[in-house]
Amino acid sequence: MPRLEPGQPAPAFTLSDAAGNQVSLSDYAGQKVIIYFYPAAMTPGCTTQACDFRDNLARLQQAGYAVLGISPDSPEKLVTFTEQESLTFPLLSDEDRQVLEAYGAWGEKQSYGRTVTGVIRSTVVVDEQGTVELARYNVKATGHVASLAKALDVA
Numbered sequence: 001m002p003r004l005e006p007g008q009p010a011p012a013f014t015l016s017d018a019a020g021n022q023v024s025l026s027d028y029a030g031q032k033v034i035i036y037f038y039p040a041a042m043t044p045g046c047t048t049q050a051c052d053f054r055d056n057l058a059r060l061q062q063a064g065y066a067v068l069g070i071s072p073d074s075p076e077k078l079v080t081f082t083e084q085e086s087l088t089f090p091l092l093s094d095e096d097r098q099v100l101e102a103y104g105a106w107g108e109k110q111s112y113g114r115t116v117t118g119v120i121r122s123t124v125v126v127d128e129q130g131t132v133e134l135a136r137y138n139v140k141a142t143g144h145v146a147s148l149a150k151a152l153d154v155a
Contacts, residue, residue, distance in 0.1 A: 003104035004135040010035075010126040011102035015070065015092035018078035023068070023090055025126065032133070033066045033126045034148070037105035038141075039119040041073045041081035041091070045141035049121075052145040054087050063154040065125075070094050070105075072119065104137065123148060 004010070014024040025033070036053065038046045053060075053067050060067060067089040073081070078091040092099075100106035105122040108115055121141065125134040125148075134151060148154075 003137055004124055004132045006132050006134060008132045010124065010130050010132050011099070013094075013099040013102070015094055015099060016075050017090045017092055018075055018082045020075055023092055025130070028066055028068075028126075029130065030128050031066050032064050032128055033068060034060065034123060035068045035070060035103070035126065036121075036123040036144075037100055037103065037119055038069060038071050038121055041071060041077050042084065045121075046071070047081075047085060049141040049144060050081070050087055050091075051085055052141075053089065054085065056145045056149065057089055059154060060149070063152065065152070065154070068092060070099060072097055072100065104135075109138065125152065 012025055014022050017023050038049055040046055057067060069091045072094055075093045078093055082091055094100050097106050100119060103124055105120050107120055108117055109120050120137055121139050122137045123139055124132055127133045
């Protein structure tokens with residue numbers, strides 16, 4: 001799948017959140033949005049990353065950023081993950097992987113020395129006009145939020 005580049009329009013989407021509500025990128029028009037794509041709720045790396053976003057959410061929001069997490073998990077699994085980890089930002093379900101594919105976050109990747117097809121841990125930052133400001137692929141779960149905050153000049 002082609003990857004997004006800064007300056008491109010962010011692909012529009014509407015997905016269900018953990019509560020079954022429809023959430024669209026257009027709901028965030030006029031806001032900056034950090035969209036992060038992760039493989040599976042309640043796995044060690046994804047839990048580390050989600051909790052890192054949770055723990056840094058206030059300072060990201062103070063800098064004007066909303067945060068959305070997207071995975072191919074079912075809304076039911078997202079409910080459990082949200083409750084279990086006290087997550088305070090929306091997690092969205094992309095069970096058919098259309099949004100993951102549109103954002104270049106689904107495809108071949110290396111996992112434990114072999115090539116597999118799945119979610120490529122990625123983060124895309126969308127500006128107030130709906131344009132890609134930053135796109136990072138194959139990110140590490142640990143330390144990613146700190147690296148992202150530095151790239152976005154968030155204190």
